[in-house]
Amino acid sequence: xxxxxxxxxxxxxxxxxxxxxxxxxxxxxxxxxxxxxxxxxxxxxxxxxxxxxxxxxxxxxxxxxxxxxxxxxxxxxxxxxxxxxxxxxxxxxxxxxxxxxxxxxxxxxxxxxxxxxxxxxxxxxxxxxxxxxxxxxxxxxxxxxxxxxxxxxxxxxxxxxxxxxxxxxxxxxxxxxxxxxxxxxxxxxxxxxxxxxxxxxxxxxxxxxxxxxxxxxxxxxxxxxxxxxxxxxxxxxxxxxxxxxxxxxxxxxxxxxxxxxxxxxxxxxxxxxxxxxxxxxxxxxxxxxxxxxxxxxxxxxxxxxxxxxxxxxxxxxxxxxxxxxxxxxxxxxxxxxxxxxxxxx
Ligand SMILES: Cc1cc2nc3c(=O)[nH]c(=O)nc-3n(C[C@H](O)[C@H](O)[C@H](O)COP(=O)(O)OP(=O)(O)OC[C@H]3O[C@@H](n4cnc5c(N)ncnc54)[C@H](O)[C@@H]3O)c2cc1C
Numbered sequence: 590x591x592x593x594x595x596x597x598x599x600x601x602x603x604x605x606x607x608x609x610x611x612x613x614x615x616x617x618x619x620x621x622x623x624x625x626x627x628x629x630x631x632x633x634x635x636x637x638x639x640x641x642x643x644x645x646x647x648x649x650x651x652x653x654x655x656x657x658x659x660x661x662x663x664x665x666x667x668x669x670x671x672x673x674x675x676x677x678x679x680x681x682x683x684x685x686x687x688x689x690x691x692x693x694x695x696x697x698x699x700x701x702x703x704x705x706x707x708x709x710x711x712x713x714x715x716x717x718x719x720x721x722x723x724x725x726x727x728x729x730x731x732x733x734x735x736x737x738x739x740x741x742x743x744x745x746x747x748x749x750x751x752x753x754x755x756x757x758x759x760x761x762x763x764x765x766x767x768x769x770x771x772x773x774x775x776x777x778x779x780x781x782x783x784x785x786x787x788x789x790x791x792x793x794x795x796x797x798x799x800x801x802x803x804x805x806x807x808x809x810x811x812x813x814x815x816x817x818x819x820x821x822x823x824x825x826x827x828x829x830x831x832x833x834x835x836x837x838x839x840x841x842x843x844x845x846x847x848x849x850x851x852x853x854x855x856x857x858x859x860x861x862x863x864x865x866x867x868x869x870x871x872x873x874x875x876x877x878x879x880x881x882x883x884x885x886x887x888x889x890x891x892x893x894x895x896x897x898x899x900x901x902x903x904x905x906x907x908x909x910x911x912x913x914x915x916x917x918x919x920x921x922x923x924x925x926x927x928x929x930x931x932x933x934x
Contacts, residue, residue, distance in 0.1 A: 591864055592616060596716040597707040597725075599626070601850045602836020603718030604689040605857035608646050611699035613865055619693060624704035626686035630742045630817035632766045632778040632847055633682060634755050637675030639851025643689075646857060651688040653678045654769045660754045662800060669754060677755070679768040679776060680850075681744070714864060715832050718853075721822050723838035729829055734884065735821030735843045739786045742778035743814040744770060747807040751775050755847075758798050759893075761785070764845065765794045765801070774811055780820070780845060788814075820844055821887065827876055828869035835860050839876055842883035845890045852879055 594610055596603045599621025607619045634656070635643070644650060656679055658671035694701040707719075717725035751769050758765040763781035770776050779791050787793060791814060795805040824840040827833065834840075836853035856876050863872030 591714050591867070593618075593712070594714045594716060594864060595707070595712045596620070596718055598718035598720060598723075598836070598838070599623070599690050599693070599701065599703065600629075600686055600718065600720060600836060600853070601689060602838070602853035602857070603716070604686070604693040605642075605646055605854050606716055606718060606835055606860050607693045607699045607701070608696045609857045609861035610864065611693070611696035613861060615698060615861070615865065617699045619699060619701045620705050620707035621690065621701065621703050622706035626690060627683050628812055628815060629682045629686075630740050630778075630815040631682050631849075632742065632755075632768070632844055633679050633685075633770065633776045634766070634768055634847045635678040635680050635685075635854075636847055636851045637672045637677055639848075639854045640675060640678050642851065642854040642857070646854065647689075647692045650678065651680060651685055652771075653680045653685065654753075654771050655679075656753050656755050656768065658754050660756045661759070662756065662798075663759045665799065679755070679770050681770045681774075681776070713831055716860065716864070717832065717834045717838045718836045719838055721837045721841055723834065725832060725834060725838065726824070728832065729824060729826045729834060731822050731824045731838075731840070733819040733821065734823045734840075735887075736819045737783045738820040738843060739781045739783055739816065739818040740778065740820055740844055741781075741791055741814055741816050742776065743791055743810055744774050744812040745777055745805070745808040746774050746811050747805075747809055748775045748777075749804040749807075758794070758801065760794055760798055762797065763790060763794060765791070765798065778844075780843075783818075788816075821884070823880075823884075827873045828863075833860055833864060833869055833872060835876075840880045842880065843887040843891060846883050846887045848883045848886075852883060855879070 593616045596607050596619040607617045610617050655676040657676050660669045693699050717723050751767055756767040762785040763779050766778040768776045777791050779794055795801050821843045822841040827839050842848055859872050859875050863869050
């Protein structure tokens with residue numbers, strides 16, 4: 590029986606698995622190298638199944654704006670769709686990561702070591718929750734799966750017309766995401782192909798998309814623009830004796846799925862179960878399956894987003910496909926040919 594675990598990384602994955610382990614009586618030392626949680630490049634949307642997992646882990650939710658679904662906009666045409674059940678949250682990452690780490694620190698048996706970089710590896714059971722550039726990829730290698738994609742994110746004040754949906758604009762030069770973060774502020778994130786990437790990509794898209802040109806006339810940037818590349822990551826092996834990978838360290842889908850944090854949170858309890866029972870393979874199978882669904886959804890959405898004006902518009906004209914894709918995104922349906930055909934025929 591494992592009684593002591595070292596968790597490296599205090600993002601959503603590390604904090605969540607520490608809570609799941611601590612509550613089951615396992616002593617956890619959690620290392621987070623930042624001295625206080627900070628903003629990260631992120632779209633900040635927590636999908637409903639991630640919200641459910643958070644509630645199961647902590648018994649409460651952070652004070653953050655709720656969203657009931659998405660609004661897709663392509664070439665001036667838009668369609669809205671609600672999540673099949675539940676609501677999503679928009680979690681500004683500095684606040685959310687701090688909130689979750691505080692929950693971890695308040696969990697019995699969990700010792701949070703903020704501002705402490707973990708450097709050596711040698712403990713009996715390690716959990717790697719140290720993100721896409723995990724130090725443990727030296728032992729369990731990782732490969733970029735979306736080398737041509739770049740992400741940017743920031744916050745603005747003064748954006749008009751944003752209510753209770755995440756808005757997704759498909760544009761020739763990239764996808765732009767808007768979400769309310771509270772107090773009149775909005776998250777703005779953009780995903781680009783490297784060929785059309787520009788440092789001022791967010792400012793560019795806010796002006797290049799006609800609907801936004803009018804709504805963003807008065808915006809002021811309230812946080813710096815953060816960048817991340819490459820976006821996707823595949824990790825073929827997720828466990829080794831005495832080691833388990835979780836969160837982005839275990840593989841990241843292209844953020845077009847908006848699923849990264851939900852993946853981290855929903856895999857925390859299975860990870861804790863596997864560590865306690867010693868059956869790491871069970872976790873590995875489950876997490877790989879979750880990762881494959883997210884990767885397939887990302888591939889489908891990317892194909893749609895690449896051909897602005899064609900497939901993406903066709904998507905908007907097949908309204909049944911939008912809730913189907915949302916069902917897949919929130920892990921209620923598998924993504925396979927049968928699922929897609931049922932929606933389009
Ligand atoms: C542009 C973009 C948009 C995105 N949009 C969304 C979205 O809308 N919804 C969503 O759910 N996901 C989104 N994601 C993905 C999401 O940001 C990640 O999936 C999530 O941050 C993963 O959490 P994590 O805890 O695994 O890793 P991280 O949040 O990266 O945390 C890892 C932590 O480990 C710490 N660390 C690293 N090395 C060490 C060490 N040696 N010692 C101690 N600490 C260490 C780091 O400081 C960091 O705090 C997006 C990502 C990008 C790039």
